[in-house]
Every structure is written in C-alpha cells, then in structure tokens.
Amino acid sequence: MKLTLRIWRQTSSNQAGQFESYVLESLSPDLSLLEALDQLNEQLITSGERPVSFEHDCREGICGSCGFLINGQAHGPRSATSVCQLYLREFDDGAVLTLEPWRAKAFPSIQDLMVDRSALDRLIAAGGYCSTGTGQAPDANAMPVGREQAMSAFDTATCIGCGACVASCRNASASLFVAAKLAHLGQLPQGQPERSTRARSMQEQMVQEGFGSCSSNLECEAVCPQEISADWISWMHRESRR
Numbered sequence: 001m002k003l004t005l006r007i008w009r010q011t012s013s014n015q016a017g018q019f020e021s022y023v024l025e026s027l028s029p030d031l032s033l034l035e036a037l038d039q040l041n042e043q044l045i046t047s048g049e050r051p052v053s054f055e056h057d058c059r060e061g062i063c064g065s066c067g068f069l070i071n072g073q074a075h076g077p078r079s080a081t082s083v084c085q086l087y088l089r090e091f092d093d094g095a096v097l098t099l100e101p102w103r104a105k106a107f108p109s110i111q112d113l114m115v116d117r118s119a120l121d122r123l124i125a126a127g128g129y130c131s132t133g134t135g136q137a138p139d140a141n142a143m144p145v146g147r148e149q150a151m152s153a154f155d156t157a158t159c160i161g162c163g164a165c166v167a168s169c170r171n172a173s174a175s176l177f178v179a180a181k182l183a184h185l186g187q188l189p190q191g192q193p194e195r196s197t198r199a200r201s202m203q204e205q206m207v208q209e210g211f212g213s214c215s216s217n218l219e220c221e222a223v224c225p226q227e228i229s230a231d232w233i234s235w236m237h238r239e240s241r242r
Contacts, residue, residue, distance in 0.1 A: 001027040001093050005040065007052055008100040013109040019098070029089035033076070033097075034059060034066060036088060053112040059084040061225060064160030067167070068113045069100045074164035074223040082162060082225040102167035105210040106174070117163050119209040120177060126205035127198035128181040130190045143189050156183040158226040165220035171212030176220040178202050179236035180228050186239060199239035 002025045010017030022040055031039075034056055041051035057065040061082040068083060070076035076086045091097065099113060107115040159180040166174050182199050185191035191198070214233050221230040 001029050001088060003027060003036065003088065003091065003094075004096040005036075006096060006098040007112065009052070009112055010109055012111060017109070019100075027088055029087065031088050032059070032084060033070070033086045033088065034084050053110070053114045055114050056084060061085045062160060064162035067102065067162040067164055069098075069102070069167065071098050074102075074168040075162075075225055079222070080225055080227050082160070082164075085225075102163055104163075104166050104172035106172060107163060107166065115163075117161075119211070120161050120163060120174070122209060123174065123178060123202055123205050124181065127194070127201035128185070130185060131194060132190065145188060149187055153184050153187040156180040156187075156228060156232060159184075159228055160226060162225065164223045164225065166211065168219040168223040169212065169214075170217060170219070171215055172210075173214045173220070174206050174209075174211040175214040175233045175236065176224065176228060176230060178206055179230075179232040182236050182239055183232045195239065196242040199236065199242070203236070203240055 002023070005022045005024065006019045007022065008017055009020045024036060024040060027036060027039070034054070037052060037054060044051045054068065055065045057063040059066070061084060064082075066083045067075060070083070070086070075081060075083050076090065078086055078090055101107075101109060101113045101115045102117075104115075106119040107117055110116055157180075159177060161177065163177075165176040166172050169175075182202065185198065186195050216230075218230050221228070
C-alpha cells in the first residue's frame with residue numbers, strides 16, 4: 001500500500017510553518033496511522049532529518065493524547081474513532097492524506113502536529129471536581145444512585161479530553177467538553193452541593209481561555225470519538241441559571 005502524507009511542519013509557535021510531503025510505500029493496510037508515522041519517523045531519523053512531532057500515549061483510544069486533522073476532519077473519516085484507532089485500510093491505495101494540528105486560539109502550537117491543550121486542564125481546575133471530606137471511605141450502599149442516573153452520568157464521563165470538539169467547531173468552542181464534565185458530576189449525589197457554582201465557574205473560565213461560544217452547528221457531536229451528545233450543551237446552559 002502506498003500513501004502520500006502532506007504534514008504540517010512547524011519548528012515552534014514563534015516560527016512560520018508549511019506543509020511538506022512524504023511518500024510511504026509497502027505499507028500494510030493493518031497498520032494504524034500512528035504506526036505509519038512511526039515508520040516515517042524512522043526514515044527521517046536515519047536520513048538525519050527531524051522526525052514529525054505528534055502526541056500519543058495509550059494508543060487504545062482511551063487517554064485522549066493523540067489527535068489531529070486528517071483531510072480537514074478531526075480524527076479522520078471514521079466515526080467514533082480516535083486517530084490511534086484509525087487503520088490504513090480506511091484509505092484507498094495511493095491516497096494523499098493532509099495532516100495538520102488542531103486549529104484554535106486556545107490551543108497554541110508546540111511543534112508540528114502537537115498543540116498545547118492545557119486550557120482544558122484549567123477548565124477542570126475551575127470547577128470540574130467534587131469537594132469531599134477526608135476520612136474513612138463510606139459504605140458503597142450509603143448513597144443510593146439509580147441505575148439510569150448512573151448510566152447517564154457514565155455516558156458523559158467517557159469524555160477523553162482530546163479536544164476534537166474544539167478543533168472541529170468553527171467558533172473553537174469547548175461547550176461539549178464543559179457540558180460533558182458538568183453532566184457527569186451534576187447527575188450524581190456527590191456533585192450536588194457545588195452544582196450551580198461549578199457551571200458558572202467553568203463557563204467563565206471557558207471565555208477567559210479564548211474558547212468561542214456554541215452556535216449549534218453540532219460538528220462537535222459528529223467528530224466526538226465517544227459519541228457524546230450535543231444535547232448536553234443545552235443542559236449546561238440551564239445549569240448556569242440554577
């Protein structure tokens with residue numbers, strides 16, 4: 001299998017970047033796209049060139065570290081799939097793939113396909129937690145939670161914080177990310193005491209970080225690898241008015 005990769009190369013955020021093309025041949029269609037990048041980097045290192053920088057960790061679609069645009073689509077053409085779980089068999093032999101980093105004011109460039117997503121960490125620090133007393137752990141059945149309530153909270157807790165929702169939104173909004181965190185905590189008994197202040201604090205921090213507002217294009221829902229519903233954004237706005 002043969003692929004041509006047009007990759008955004010940028011040494012640092014202070015320098016201009018440009019696309020550079022690389023041809024990879026004799027690729028197995030069972031390779032993931034990140035494994036293809038590994039092969040490319042081996043070739044670049046052997047020839048004395050700088051390898052392509054990209055984030056990765058678990059490579060199992062869990063950690064949210066990997067993520068970039070593939071032909072303009074966050075995480076590529078396959079729905080409910082992160083970049084690390086995207087295999088070359090999804091593309092035609094001889095295809096040209098354009099790889100570029102997340103584009104958002106709140107995600108400044110680091111190098112090549114890597115961006116600084118620490119703004120998402122600051123959103124969590126603003127209110128994405130529950131304050132609890134220390135001491136011995138309570139009994140598991142001391143605070144009953146209904147099954148449907150628990151399952152709904154778990155569905156939103158699956159957010160991996162990859163930032164695809166921000167990158168795909170023309171407003172660079174983090175509304176789906178914030179909504180998922182608020183819905184995760186706000187549906188459980190442990191999250192009730194700080195429920196309203198949490199919503200206001202996280203939305204205020206979202207503005208301070210430079211994220212845009214939601215205009216209901218729903219692109220975030222389409223590219224989310226965990227398929228979190230954009231309906232939770234409406235829930236988020238109601239929470240802030242509690």
